[in-house]
Amino acid sequence: MRTMSLRWVPLVAGVLLSGPQLGLAAEPAMEKDGMLVDQNGMTLYTYDKDADGKSACNGQCAQNWPPLMAEAGAKAEGEWSLVTRDDGSMQWAYDGKPLYTFVMDKKAGDVTGDGKMGVWHVAKPEAY
Template sequence: MNLHSQSLKALLLAAALALPSMAFAAEPGMMKDGMMTDHKGMTLYTFDKDADGKSMCNGDCAKYWPPMMAPAGAKAEGKWTVVKRDDGKMQWAYDGKPLYYYEDDKKPGDMTGDKKKDVWHVVREHM
């Protein structure tokens, strides 16, 4: 094997390993049937008490409403941003609003958390 083919194989391996993290680095969610889901089809929510791009759902709240976590070094584009949580971890936000899952949603398309306590809402196209 010559040096050129070794370099090419190393480059291809590096690209293949980078693809999964890059595949949705810019847009971790998508609109499906008028509501936003992650790439597995799980519904995403916002919390009315969040303000100025900061999550107010921590501790026990985050057990019931797990944040949509962003990997270290995630790059966001357009309406997508990454916000720092109280624990120092990073969370995806859309249009300045941190995003969450709901613990009781068990399968893609479930949206049992919509309008919970009048402060939790499914992210919809008209945001």
């Protein structure tokens, strides 16, 4: 019986050691140079007309300001939440504010959308 239990030690140890990583997905965005960027390094923005954890940017607006979409099964955690868009799809929000990229940003680090029409702003985690 003792030999049998020793065989399980590496398996159990492996499960226990990997346990904290199981089920943890990467955050939908990261902080870089004081702003939030998506997994490709593209700047993320907030929209002043969004309210109550709901996106007000649909149709043509969403074509110019693509939402940071959440994959099926994504789970909210900490400051990260999910908002349901008008079409039923899910979008990431940070501290309740839906996040977007901007089509005129061509490379990582571009911030051409900041201040657009007085309602678009670079998403900065310390601002919330």
